[in-house]
Amino acid sequence: MDQDRGYNNYYSSRNSRQYEESSNWRRGNVNWDSQWPTDRYSNSDYYGYTRSDTPFNNYNQSSARYEEDYSRNSYELDPRTMEFDRLVELLHPKFMSEYLNKILTFLKSNNTEICFPHIAPYKEAFLVRIASDHKNLECPAFDETCQNISRSIRDFLYKNSKLFVWSHSYESGKITKNTADTASSPNVILKSSSSDAIDKDSKHKQSRLKKKQIELVSTDFKIQAMKTILDFIKDDSRSLLQYPDLSEVQANFLYTLLSCYDKPEDGAEKSLLLTPLVEALKIYSLKYQFRINKDTNDEDCRFITLEKTLKGKSSENNFNDSLKSPSPSIMDYQDLDDWNTDVENSDATDHRSDGVPDFGGKLNKNQRKLRYLFDQVTTDFKMTVLQKSLDYIEDNSRSSVQFLNLTIHESRFLKCLNSFPLSKKSYFLIEKQCVPLIMKLRRVLEP
Structure with a gap:
């Protein structure tokens, strides 16, 4: 009634x-x-x-x-069944523009939830019908303000169509963004007022999905993986373990197991089979710092890399990273900010006479930092690193390259080298004999 x-x-x-x-x-x-x-x-x-x-x-x-x-x-x-144009005509334009703007702001933000408390049925119907059918965002009955906001929402949803999926329940005005799991895409869900029940149902579905993926991994693979990882953990002479040519299910299984061993509720396996491995990881994590990486090679095969370093020992003494950066054109200066004082107190000048080409202009702050860094590394080390990096990039059979027993400045040099070859102004910061190798690296790394 x-x-x-x-x-x-x-x-x-x-x-x-x-x-x-x-x-x-x-x-x-x-x-x-x-x-x-x-x-x-x-x-x-x-x-x-x-x-x-x-x-x-x-x-x-x-x-x-x-x-x-x-x-x-x-x-x-009935707002649930009437023509959407008619529903828009019955609603106040100020309400629609305010709610559409809230939804757009929510989608662009990192927030996980937005609520519309005490929402009336016709306002709820407006939200639900937009979530149910994105074509309603093109409603001609919208005023100019609502049309502009709706166009922005459509553009954002189109650009992020692989990241966001909308579903809804017709009992409340609560909108929530949930991340299903590591391998799933974020969801934008219009939920009912019984949000706790829906959260439990979502978690239950995620748990069943993980369990189903685990069941697809053979017992033989689990046993072999357990033995191999246990041997690696207990062997103090080894610092790197690789699992090449894995299927997607096997890679997800190993990655979840190794990254969530200290979170029982998120772990990939609770069976007695892998209990010894989980317990060993917990014990040896007091001594070692473990790093897990999952990647895909040129043949679209997954591989897992597990690295361990002694706690308390500088991680820069055991550097292991791919020189192919996702954004090689972006220079990372974060670590360089730690030694501003060293640069200011150093003898680094804008013009050089020790074999480094002169750029012909005053160096900016970041360039002075790089020049100071390069001055702390020997020419032989630079040549060795450049040649070794070039050989690694051109060899498709190798998935990683190691540089061990490095000094702090050598490690920083390697980090900066991640994007250094793509800079056209990089040649005047390094010795002339290194320039040909830099040019080769640039040709290989350029898209």
């Missing part, structure tokens, strides 16, 4: 009396004895009836007729 009462807000002025009568007739709120005259009737309509259509002699006929009108009009006024 409350819902029927709420729909009275949509009545148009043209049919307001008819809708009011039919609604009251349905609810039984009309007192016929007190509202209908008993002496005579005028020729004009009284509450929708003519003089001949009194409730006393035509009760059944009028009841059936207005019940039918009520059903038809209620369907037309």
Whole structure:
């Protein structure tokens, strides 16, 4: 009954009396004895009836007729079923622009939830129907402001179509962004008011998905992986373990197992089979720092790399990283900020006479940092690193390259080398004999 009462807000002025009568007739709120005259009737309509259509002699006929009108009009006024253009016309433009702007801001943010508390049914229907059918964002009944915001939402959803998936429940105005798991895409979900129940159901589905993926991994592979990783963990002479040519399921299994061993609720395996490995990882994590990496080679085969370094020992003494950066054109100066004082107190100048080409201009702050860094590394080391890096990049059979027992400055040089060859101004920061190797690296790394 409350819902029927709420729909009275949509009545148009043209049919307001008819809708009011039919609604009251349905609810039984009309007192016929007190509202209908008993002496005579005028020729004009009284509450929708003519003089001949009194409730006393035509009760059944009028009841059936207005019940039918009520059903038809209620369907037309139901925000869940009415034409979306009509629903937009009934809503205030300020409300629509405010809610559309909130949704756009939410999608672009890192927030995980946005709530619309105490939302009315017709406003909820507006949100749900947008989430159900993105074509409603192209509604011509929108004013100019709403059209601009809707266009921005459509563009954002199109650009992120592989990241965001919309689903909804028609009981509340709460919108939530959930990350299913490591291998899944984030979801934008219009949830019901029973959010806790939906969260539990989502977690249950994720758990079943992980369990199903684990079941696809053979027992022989699990046993072999357990033995190999255990031997690696206990062997102090080894610092790197690689698993090449893995299937996607095997790679996901190993990655989840090794990265979530200290989180039982997120672990990939709780069976007795892998308990010794999980316990060993927990124990040896007190001594070693483990790093896990998952990547794909040129043949689209997955491989897992596990590295361990002694805690308390500088991680720069055991550098292991691919020189193919996802964004090689971006120079990373974060580590260079730690030694501003050294640069300011050094003898690094804008012009050099020790075999380094002169750029012919004043060095900026970052260039001075790089020049100071390169001055701390010998020419032989630079030549060796450049040649070794070039050989590694050109060899498709190798998945990694190692540089061991490095000094702090040598390690920093390697980190900067990640994007250094792609800079056209890099040649004046390094010795002339290194320039040909830099040029070769640049030709190989350029897209």
